[in-house]
Amino acid sequence: MESEKPMFQVENFDDEFVQKLVYDALVWCSLHGLVVGDKAYQKSGTVPGVGMTHAPIALLPTPFPESFFKQACEVAPLFNELVDRVSLDAKFIQDSLSRTKKADIFTSRLLDIHSKMLESNKKEDIRLGLHRSDYMLDEETKSLLQIEMNTISCSFPGFGRLVTELHQSLLRSHGDHLGLDSERVPKNTSTSQFADAMAKAWLEYNNPRAVVMVVVQPDERNMYDQHWLSSVLREKHNIVTIRKSLAQVEKEGSVQEDGTLIVDGQAVSVVYYRSGYTPRDYPSELEWDARLLIEQSSAVKCPSIAYHLAGTKKIQQELAKPGVLERFMDNKDDVTKLRKCFAGLWSLDDPEIIKKAIEKPELFVMKPQREGGGNNIYGDDVRENLLRFQKEGEEENAAYILMQRIFPKVSNVFLVREGVYHKDQAISELGIYGAYLRNKEKVIINEQSGYLMRTKVSSSDEGGVAAGFAVLDSIYLN
Ligand code: ADP
Ligand code: MG
Ligand code: MG
Incomplete structure (x- = not known):
């Protein structure tokens, strides 16, 4: 199942060859939009096309056992379903988070919105989940263990596909020298699958004039990852996207009597949050007002407040308690598959x-x-x-x-940042995207939707590409 010998001996590569690979990689990133705002440029988080630099990347895909990749893909629809089921159990959410609520003001504010929706008996007929479930491969127990389930603002569905294609391209050009086969890097359609799910949600909402609204942070250097989804929505589905911060929604937004969310004069069918997940996104009451306004509208929220709360770490921990999964999943085999991924x-x-x-x-x-x-x-x-x-x-x-x-295997990799490569000891975290769409009882989409590997130096405890700890990566099946 797993070969113990390393796939490619990074030690054996001479600097000249690695430099050549880096050069090709940087050209590829620039030509294909695998770019982020450069923090050296003040306007790079607000004005597209100004101050761009390549995204931090691993130069080569990281070896990953095929069996574990399959396992992670297979449970994606189950996790999608679990989130949906949990979101429907308002009492479970409120009870599980009742102590947390007293200790954590942010969670408390989210729960207040959740309570308000319950009081007004708000029903969400169209339910869109764009999730990413993250895993590490525990070296000691040789098991695939879930780090967390993200239900809000999952980053890099745009770049997941791109970094995969970058690695495939490098292996096609240099695979012979490297002894690697580009076919072993699995296809990754994260961008189109997420965009297609949003388009289908837009169709279900059934207002041809309505737009998709991306809720953004006012200063966002990771804007191109988001623009990739908007670009597919526009070019493949002919759907218009607008980008608004929570403060702008508060200023320009209203909900009509029939529930329609109007922002800047336009009806909004789908609200896709790429902000709103951290207390920093709510510097004043205005932002909380905006979040509540959106929640009260009939727009499809990705995520709804209940989906958001279902993705908290406290809920993850409650679900791992004996007997709890069984309350949400009917099929015993499904329960077994999910539980197998749970760490302590x-x-x-x-x-x-x-x-x-x-x-x-x-x-x-x-x-x-x-x-x-x-x-x-x-x-x-x-x-x-x-x-x-x-x-x-x-x-x-x-x-x-x-x-x-969890202690994953440490291996030598080349990390490329700001045009320079470093050889370092690194560990990796595999994210599997999942898309879920339901209208009343009709499940329209429930699928695994691509992947993203993130690799970080093993001396760093934290992950996070945007947070500056990790780089984008893909996988090489072995
Ligand atoms: P966040 O929602 O902030 O991404 P995570 O649970 O993903 O929170 O934790 C952040 C990072 O911390 C992960 O990307 C991973 O690198 C590391 N981490 C989290 N949980 C574990 C764990 N159980 N064992 C080892 N590393 C972990
Ligand atoms: Mg995480
Ligand atoms: Mg998270």
Whole structure:
């Protein structure tokens, strides 16, 4: 199943050859739009075409066992279904997050919107989920373990396809020298699958004049990944996209009596959030008002408040408790397949696990209810925080969950940033995109929708490409 010998011995490549590969890769990125805003240019997050640089990339695809790739793809529709089922169980969401709510103001605000929707008996007939479930391959147990399920603002559906095509192109040109076959890099249609799902949601909404609204951060250097989806919507589906920040939605938006969301004079059929997942996206009450306004409208929200909450780390941890999955999934085999991907997950009110984590903090990760990378607690900081919670008897611990630390295989890779390559020891995280669309009882889409590998230096605890920890990567099946 897994060959122990490394696929390509990075050590054997001479600098001159690697430089040639890097050069070809950089040209490819520039010509094909695998680019991000360059932070050296002030306007690069607001004005497209100004101050662009290639996205951070791995020079070559990372070897990944085919069996585990298949496993991850196979569970994607199951996770899509699980999110949908969980989102329908308002009591489960509210109960699971009731302690967290007291300790974490952001989650509390989201729950308030959720409660308001329940009170007004709001029904979401058209349900669109564009998710990414992330995994690491645990070297010790040789198992594929889920890191988290992202249900809001999953990054890089635009670049997943591109980085795959970049690697395929490099292998076609240099594969002989490398001893690699471009056919072993699996096809990746993340961009068109996400765009197609949005287009189908737009069709279900059935207003030919309506637009798709991408909710964006005011300053977004990762705009091109998002523009890729808009581009497919326009060129393949003839659907117009508008981009608005939450503050703009508050200013320019209203909901008509029939529920239609109007922003800047245009009816909006689908709201696709690429913002709104972190407290930083809500600097004032205006942004919260906008989020509520959108939620109250009849537009298809990707995600709805319930989908958003279903993707929190606390819910992930609750789902891992014995007997909980069974409440949501009818088929026993499906339950088994999902559970197989679950790492150890615990709430911080479990004294036994707290004791273990204080003794051996290096075997755990402490996670708050946050997204976007850079928020987790590792190593000695885990111990310190747990001891502090114990001593001060704080409610604050309900803001976190504990997770088994996963240790993936470390390998030598070439990471390319700002035109320069570095050889480094790295680990990888595989993200599998999933699209789900349902109108009332009719499931229109439920599929795996491409993938994204992210690779980071093994000395860094955190992931996140935009957060500056990781680079974009694809996989080489072995
Ligand atoms: P976020 O929603 O901020 O992306 P994650 O749960 O994905 O939160 O954690 C961020 C990063 O921390 C991951 O990309 C991964 O690199 C690392 N990480 C998270 N959980 C674990 C774990 N259990 N074991 C090892 N690394 C982890
Ligand atoms: Mg996340
Ligand atoms: Mg993550």
